[in-house]
Amino acid sequence: MRTDFTPEQLADPATAVAEAVIRKCVHCGFCTATCPTYVLLGDELDSPRGRIYLIQNMLEQEAEPAPQVVKHIDRCLSCLSCMTTCPSGVNYMHLVDHARAYIERRYRRPLAERAIRALLAAVLPYPRRFRLALGLARFASPLAPLFRRTPQTRPLAAMLELAPRTLPTPLQQDATPVAKPVGRVALLQGCAEPVLRPQIRAATLRLLARLGYQAVAAPGEGCCGALVHHMGKEEAALEAARRNVDAWSRLIEADGLDAILITASGCGTTIKDYGFLLRGDPVYAERAARVSALARDISEFLAPLDLPSPQRSGITVAYHGACSLQHGQKLPDVPRSLLEGAGYRVVTPTEAHLCCGSAGTYNILQPELAGRLGDRKAANLERLDADLIATGNIGCAVQIGVRSNRPVVHVVQLIDWALGGPKPDELVDLQVEN
Numbered sequence: 001m002r003t004d005f006t007p008e009q010l011a012d013p014a015t016a017v018a019e020a021v022i023r024k025c026v027h028c029g030f031c032t033a034t035c036p037t038y039v040l041l042g043d044e045l046d047s048p049r050g051r052i053y054l055i056q057n058m059l060e061q062e063a064e065p066a067p068q069v070v071k072h073i074d075r076c077l078s079c080l081s082c083m084t085t086c087p088s089g090v091n092y093m094h095l096v097d098h099a100r101a102y103i104e105r106r107y108r109r110p111l112a113e114r115a116i117r118a119l120l121a122a123v124l125p126y127p128r129r130f131r132l133a134l135g136l137a138r139f140a141s142p143l144a145p146l147f148r149r150t151p152q153t154r155p156l157a158a159m160l161e162l163a164p165r166t167l168p169t170p171l172q173q174d175a176t177p178v179a180k181p182v183g184r185v186a187l188l189q190g191c192a193e194p195v196l197r198p199q200i201r202a203a204t205l206r207l208l209a210r211l212g213y214q215a216v217a218a219p220g221e222g223c224c225g226a227l228v229h230h231m232g233k234e235e236a237a238l239e240a241a242r243r244n245v246d247a248w249s250r251l252i253e254a255d256g257l258d259a260i261l262i263t264a265s266g267c268g269t270t271i272k273d274y275g276f277l278l279r280g281d282p283v284y285a286e287r288a289a290r291v292s293a294l295a296r297d298i299s300e301f302l303a304p305l306d307l308p309s310p311q312r313s314g315i316t317v318a319y320h321g322a323c324s325l326q327h328g329q330k331l332p333d334v335p336r337s338l339l340e341g342a343g344y345r346v347v348t349p350t351e352a353h354l355c356c357g358s359a360g361t362y363n364i365l366q367p368e369l370a371g372r373l374g375d376r377k378a379a380n381l382e383r384l385d386a387d388l389i390a391t392g393n394i395g396c397a398v399q400i401g402v403r404s405n406r407p408v409v410h411v412v413q414l415i416d417w418a419l420g421g422p423k424p425d426e427l428v429d430l431q432v433e434n
Ligand code: SF4
Pocket: 034, 035, 036, 037, 038, 046, 047, 048, 051, 075, 076, 077, 078, 079, 080, 081, 082, 083, 092
C-alpha cells in the first residue's frame, strides 16, 4: 500500500513502524471475512482493511482524531483474527496499538467515557481494588436495568452484569517446595484471574510441583499492562512492563529461570510483546526481550513434556480457543492436543476463529457488540452438547460463563485433574465414570 508520510514524520520510530505495517497491506480484503465486527456490521470501516485506511489517514495528516474514526477503532476487539488470515503478514496488532495510543493522547472523549475508562484503569489491574469493586457490585446489581437505559451508562450495566454473584474464597497460592526440581519457573500472578478464579493458579501450582518444577514468586510483579494498553494508555502499560521486567530479571539473574508461565492468554500475548514495547528503552530493551523469550502459555509449556498417565476418559469437552492464544500467540491446537492427550474427548464449535466478545475491557466498553458476539459464541458451544467448556483465558471464561449453563473451566484445571489433582470445584455436579 502506498503511503505519504514525510521524512520528518518517519523520523519518529513509532510512526516508522506504523508506516512499515501499512505498506505491507495489499488491500486484498481476505481479513474482512474473519473480522468479528465486519461479520456483525458489514461496514468496511469496521473491517481491518477499513481501519488500516482510517489509521493511515489519521497518522499521515497528523489530524486530531475525528469522533467517527475513534468509533471504528474503538469497535476493534484487538482479537487479531485478521493477523491469522492476512497473507501479507500485516502486523495489525502493532498498528492498532499505536493508533489507540495516538487517540488517547490527542482526542478528548466525552466525560462519561473518560470517567469509565479511568475507573477501569484504576481498579482492574489491582487485585485488592478489584475484589472490593466486585463486592460493591453485588449490592449495586439491581441498578443494572437502570444503567442500561442510556448509552453513557451502559458500560456500568455491563460491569454489574458480568460481576459474579459470589466471590471465591482466596486460596493459598504458595508453591510447594520441590526436593530435586527438574526446572525453575515463575508463574505470573496476574490481576483479574486470582480474584475471579484462584482455582486456576492453585491447579497450576499443584501440577507443576507434581511434574517436578519449582515455581518461584517474583516480588514486585503485577498486572501485565494489557488492560491499560488496549485502552491506549501507553505510559501506564510501559510502566507495568518495566516493573515486571525488573521483577523477573532479578530471578533470572539470581538463580536462572526456565520459563515465565502465564495462565491467562491475554496477558501472555502482551508479555511476549514486551521486547517490542520496550525496544526503544536503552535500560530495558535487552532485558525485556529476554523476558519475552522466556514467556510461555501454560499449555505451550506442558505440551512438550512427557506427561504421565493416568488419564481421564468419558468426558466431552467443548474447547473455546481464546483469540489471544489462537491468533495472538499462534497456538490454535496446543490446548486441544493436550486435553486429548489426557484422555478427554474434545469438540470445537463452528466459527471457532471468532472472538467471544470478552477482549479485555471490550465487554464493558462496547457492551452491545460484545453481547452479540458472546451470545453467538455461547450458542455455538451449546450446540456441541458437551459436558463442559474449557478455555485458556479468564476473560473468555467470564464472558461465556454468564451465557451458558455448562461449567466453564481452564484447560490447566482439567490437566491437573487428569493427572491426579482434585476435581475442579466448577464440576461438582458432573457425573464421571472414573
Ligand atoms: S483485531 Fe479483530 S476486530 Fe480488530 S480488525 Fe482485526 S479481526 Fe477485526
